[in-house]
Amino acid sequence: MKKFQILIGVLIFLALLFIARISYLQLFTEKYKLNAANTSIKAEYQIPLRGYIMDRNGKILVGNTPSYELTFTQSQMEKNFDTIGFCKLVNISKADFIKKIKSIKSNKKIYNNLVPMTFMKGLTSEDLARIQEKLFKYNAFSIVRTPERNYLVHSAGNILGYINEVNDKYIKSDSSYYMPGNLAGMTGVEKSYEKYLRGIKGIKYIQKDRRLRSIGSYKDGEYDQQMHSGKDITLSIDYELQSLAERLLVNKRGGIVALDPNNGEILVMASAPVIDPSVFVGRDKxxxxxxxxxxxxxxxxxxxxxxxxxPPGSTFKLINGLAALQMGVIDEKTTFICKHGFHYGNRKIGCHCGYFYTPIEMDKAIQKSCNNYFAETYVRILNKYPGNIEKSIDEWSDIVKSFAVGEFMNNDLPVGSKGNIPDTQYYNKRYGKDKWNIYTIISNSIGQGEILATPLQIANYTAVIANRGFFYTPHIVKAIDGKPITDPQFTVPKQVKVEKKYFDIVNKGMSMVVLSGTGNRIFTHTFSQEGKTGTSQNPHGKDHSIFVLIAPVDKPKIAIAVVVENGGFGATYAGPIASLLAEKYLTGTIERKSMEESIIKSDFNNEYLRQWYEYLKRTGKYIPNNLPQELKDSINKINNIKKLSSKEKQKLIQNIINQSEATAKKVDNFIGD
Structure with missing residues (x-):
């Protein structure tokens, strides 16, 4: 009985405490009065201007342009709302008004009757002047400034990104800031630096009388929140250089990244096809x-x-050479004899280095891109611990990953790829334990096989070589509100797991590539360069052209990686593009106009179209333009049958196309009487 009385006493105490707290909030604080449910006080939100985005030289890339929208708050709706009068004011029909309100309320994920919801976007200056004069009659509606972005350039869309209306997921990520109808960064720098660019919203509390008419600021604005514009962002990008890179990629696909190896700043980050960011604004965006x-x-x-x-191709031979030196399985004087390639069993990796049947050291192997030298080197890497290939490959993998390949770089970009550097776990999962050996994975020796890297990662390991053993995490932003970034993630150098002394022979070989090796096409007396060609095998068409470059040689200021899809040999397209970018950056101009013009004029669209048709045929999606409509309808029906596998669909569709082509041939061969 005594325990029961104690329990009752505790419950009564908690109830009294709760009542006291509610009374305190209502009588002695402003929280209740300023709550959105209180119709006597209306909160008007002010959307700040987003920060500007500029390149490293102060060129404005993204600004703002005035834009306004009409918002609707259900909790502020009067019982005797003049629907007809409001519709005349905003130039819509009553049917459209009802439809818009229903549409707003139907989105259960974001609708809230206490929160302003977007009713009408893109008000013109004429709309604004007309509506503003009489809007005080309609307490549930407010005009909100929502500045639209103004893109002042016609490229670099992949870097800049775009803003758009937030969805339910975005709102939940920061519910204290975002409300339905708000705009936020969705891609690019707009997304990754959203919290700096968006600014701080302003809030004005307006007091209402019994008829919900405005009678002035609540307590003379004591509880208003001041609006602060977003912070300006200065990118590390050199827009002139970026623009040149994108012109050189016209009618091609691929990626180009140029870094300043002295600080990790991204000077160029071009992706083709190029996006014009002006499509990210306007009513049709x-x-x-x-x-x-x-x-x-x-x-x-x-x-x-x-x-x-x-696959980074032969550019990866540089990393394998450094790993082998660090692991102690070769030294600078180690030589191998190339017999037109690396032979294993009845197979071989061919080679065209030209140094046949004579011992060559690593510098010459880099100069002429000798496949045999680096295959033999890779064999030694995997044999470091005899009978224990797993320990050998894991040591190699660990060294290579220290170059920031095969893992996320933790930079300030919103997207990225890990690439792939395999290890024991990878191969045991793919082939099974004890079911793979040196020759199963020998293609890794020349940057093929399971090796994968993005252009950014390739540029970064090139910067490591330029620095003789360290790098700064690549980043796209140089300063925020005029203040240089101080994040140690970007300002503190990272050491790789290769000692400085091993880099000299690699840099020597790269210089020889440009002077008299596979990249001699790009040699110029204007500035010094070192580089490495790469040809990435592609099963669906012509090989990809890859090149890495460092310039100038004595005190590097730029490290570049270029990938041109289906461009063939590294020296054909990727090499000249890299060299032209270095020339522009170091000298401010381009003297080799004929090289620039020939690259810009090259067009690979026919090759891309051919590959696309081949892909459609492989997947059963190819439908010839001249196919009769009834056959097209039959193909669409097959594609909609869920029970069929993709292979079964492909076979049935191909039969239809084959029969159609056979019928067409018979008709074509008919001569007549």
Missing amino acids: NKHIYALQMDSMNKPMYDRAVQAAY
């Missing part, structure tokens, strides 16, 4: 964005500079 997202053939929204992982 969502249509344009959707069209870009649905372009399955060209994939312009896929940022090839940071998302596309390619």
